[in-house]
Amino acid sequence: MISGFFWIALFLAMVLLPTWLLLVAPTPSGRPFWLEFSLALGFFGMTQIAIQFVLIARFKSLTAPYGIDVILQLHRRLALVALAVILLHPLIIMIDNPSRLKLLNPLSGNWASRFALFSVFCLLVLGITSLFREKLKLNYEYWRFSHLVFAVLAIVSAQLHVSLAGLYTNIWWKQAIWVVATTAMVGLVLYLRLIKPAWQRSRQSWQVSEVRPERGDTWTLILEADGHAGMEFLPGQFAWLKLGGAFTLKEHPFSFSSSAGSRKRLEFGIKALGDFTSTIKDVQPGTPAHLDGPHGAFCIDRYPAVGYVFIAGGIGITPMLSFLRSMAERNDPRPVVLLYADRNWEDLAFREELEQLKEQLDLKLVYVLQEPPDDWQGEQGMITPEVLERNLPKELIHRNFFVCGPEPMMNAVHDTLLERGVSKACIHLERFNLV
Ligand SMILES: Cc1cc2nc3c(=O)[nH]c(=O)nc-3n(C[C@H](O)[C@H](O)[C@H](O)COP(=O)(O)OP(=O)(O)OC[C@H]3O[C@@H](n4cnc5c(N)ncnc54)[C@H](O)[C@@H]3O)c2cc1C
The missing domain is CATH 1.20.120 (Four Helix Bundle (Hemerythrin (Met), subunit A))
Structure with a gap:
């Protein structure tokens, strides 16, 4: 302050x-x-x-x-x-x-x-x-x-x-x-x-160690520190990533998806949406990488609360994954509700790991699918005020809300939370379209 x-x-x-x-x-x-x-x-x-x-x-x-x-x-x-x-x-x-x-x-x-x-x-x-x-x-x-x-x-x-x-x-x-x-x-x-x-380049370079395919045209890019102590970051922060030369013009921001406890081995969940992100799947292990970070204020550690509500749309799940992985590593007992919206069940990236995290955390998972399978019993369509009403905890004060996803979803969720009496200071938004 x-x-x-x-x-x-x-x-x-x-x-x-x-x-x-x-x-x-x-x-x-x-x-x-x-x-x-x-x-x-x-x-x-x-x-x-x-x-x-x-x-x-x-x-x-x-x-x-x-x-x-x-x-x-x-x-x-x-x-x-x-x-x-x-x-x-x-x-x-x-x-x-x-x-x-x-x-x-x-x-x-x-x-x-x-x-x-x-x-x-x-x-x-x-x-x-x-x-x-x-x-x-x-x-x-x-x-x-x-x-x-x-x-x-x-x-x-x-x-x-x-x-x-x-x-x-x-x-x-x-x-x-x-x-x-x-x-x-x-x-x-x-x-x-x-x-x-x-x-x-001389003091803080990284190397791609693996590119792991995930659901929904998403890849996890894993970087290992190249002979240095790694990068200390808070869960939810992001870094600008360059692959290849340190002076390349191609520099893109990505949220860390790994736990903040792992400084020398960093993960980024990247969805193929454009010319750079579509090349991630072809990146070879050993490729040099450079990071400018950590940046950002979208971090649970900055906003201590009795519990959290995370609301993610599509690839907006990556900072939430870092939150959950970090909380699991720290044996954090606080209750979390995660609302995760995407097109369909098959493309829901990281869903198997989210289910596993339920066993380690006090985590309620709510999936919201636009094109659900025929036998789907859960929420469908968009994250509407009704979906929020049904799934948010009854007691909203002392909770902090983290929202990341497509712009219209974020604006709608933000307005609904305000209408439900959540203080503006407790709603945190991460916009992936900075520019
Ligand atoms: C804070 C933050 C965290 C993000 N975290 C993730 C993540 O974890 N996973 C993920 O898949 N995506 C993430 N993104 C989005 C990701 O940075 C863009 O999807 C990516 O840069 C698009 O590049 P492209 O060349 O593939 O697509 P393009 O089709 O070239 O670009 C699509 C749009 O993305 C934006 N963009 C493109 N290049 C850049 C750049 N170098 N810097 C900033 N914006 C750019 C522009 O608005 C552009 O119009 C994040 C963005 C921000 C701002």
Whole structure:
């Protein structure tokens, strides 16, 4: 909680301080209010853009209090606010003095305005390709790579614009603040894309030891630590996985499905749903692997409770499996209800192991099948409020709820739980579609 407040305070300081420092004398005087106002917006927007580099750098101390999905949501929203603020900056300048419209023409403008134009162009590309990535059918890896390139180009060109325009940076230390901030943000990208992977390759590499087929087009990928102490994680967390080279663009997040007690041998349950996940079945033992993790706040250990309700749809079962395997290993006596929805009985991944876990845990298992077999006696269809009503424990307070599955299911379950009086703080969601 304290670190949550710390990051909010730091965020406000980072947003406001650089703009406030511009007011320290010497400042230009006698210029129209709207010109000054638009400059303040420009600097404010640029600071916000710089903050986006920090948000996506996956600093665990920053992401842990909120969860990485919340941080990415924040990134998305703040970046749009920053873009809007930055667009207002030239707009106000042009309305204030229409003769400045000529600066929009790169041929008739000066270098300061050309860098500004290029920076805005990069920001627009970033905004459009992010908002409409799926509609534009952009491959995720190439989108992510281009996102980094355009973000670096945007901030470097914005910095060149600020330096060349020379307004409010006419004294060495004001100039230095912006140059240092921009260099630090570019440095963060280099750290994330080059330095961190190089460190992972030399100190924290893994090897695929087995790929085990499961039901429902799902494979368990098993990694063994390659000469190091392994990775300490909490049940329910996830890691970004790279197979092959540490510098590959293909990096995908997967929840640990193994028990948190096993640090040197990690398991991931992966469903073949797209171009990367469909290749898992062909991965050969011995293939080098690299992990960036652990990440995420979807963990039972963070939310102690008298009992738990886990609600999984499809491959959303993987973090629940880690919960249950960890609880079984720890001889945890607390009661658990698991509602597990999928298409049919044959494709219900890990069901044999779940049945076995019932013998070790105080576990009630409820399967909800969309296409049940003819003799099916259990729940069928979707996880509706009625299904929840029939299967949730009568006493809901002091329980914590963990939900992971398709987006519509998660939203519906979340709303139903709130309607039934469960506190928002006791409902934890893991969204597999981060981007
Ligand atoms: C926190 C978290 C935990 C997850 N845990 C599991 C798990 O345990 N088992 C499992 O099978 N799946 C899990 N996923 C989903 C898994 O990451 C995606 O299914 C996988 O990345 C899709 O890649 P693809 O190339 O096969 O599919 P594609 O068809 O290329 O992508 C489908 C969609 O998945 C998303 N996606 C693709 N690549 C990435 C990426 N590199 N990073 C983030 N999102 C991406 C995009 O929204 C994309 O539109 C998890 C996702 C998250 C965010």
